[in-house]
Amino acid sequence: MEKHCPSCQKAFACTKVCWCSAFPPILPLEENGSCLCPACLAQKIKEHIAIKMQALDPDSIRQIQQLGKPSSLIEGIDYTINDQGFFVFSAWYLLRQGKCCGNGCTNCPYQNLKKV
Numbered sequence: 334m335e336k337h338c339p340s341c342q343k344a345f346a347c348t349k350v351c352w353c354s355a356f357p358p359i360l361p362l363e364e365n366g367s368c369l370c371p372a373c374l375a376q377k378i379k380e381h382i383a384i385k386m387q388a389l390d391p392d393s394i395r396q397i398q399q400l401g402k403p404s405s406l407i408e409g410i411d412y413t414i415n416d417q418g419f420f421v422f423s424a425w426y427l428l429r430q431g432k433c434c435g436n437g438c439t440n441c442p443y444q445n446l447k448k449v
Contacts (some may be wrong), residue, residue: 336368345371
């Protein structure tokens with residue numbers, strides 16, 4: 334079924350197995366809200382993640398970790414690609430892993446938590 338994004342007005346497809354299920358389920362559902370297109374949903378989720386990551390406390394860390402590892406990675410949310418073409422995992426993604434892997438990841442939130 335074709336839908337139109339209420340944010341940008343672009344048309345996008347909605348199916349029984351929706352592409353949006355790959356995104357982390359962290360946004361509150363809006364009553365009578367319409368679906369956003371992939372780009373607008375990704376932007377809204379990035380903004381929500383940025384707010385969550387600013388105020389990390391033990392309770393918010395547990396909530397993030399309880400989401401578990403993502404079933405698929407989303408560029409801009411779980412990782413970026415640096416100038417050398419390497420994947421750089423986000424602090425959000427690394428928190429969802431549940432613990433520090435000890436590899437000295439660039440965005441390791443666990444190293445930053447130890448410094449506080």
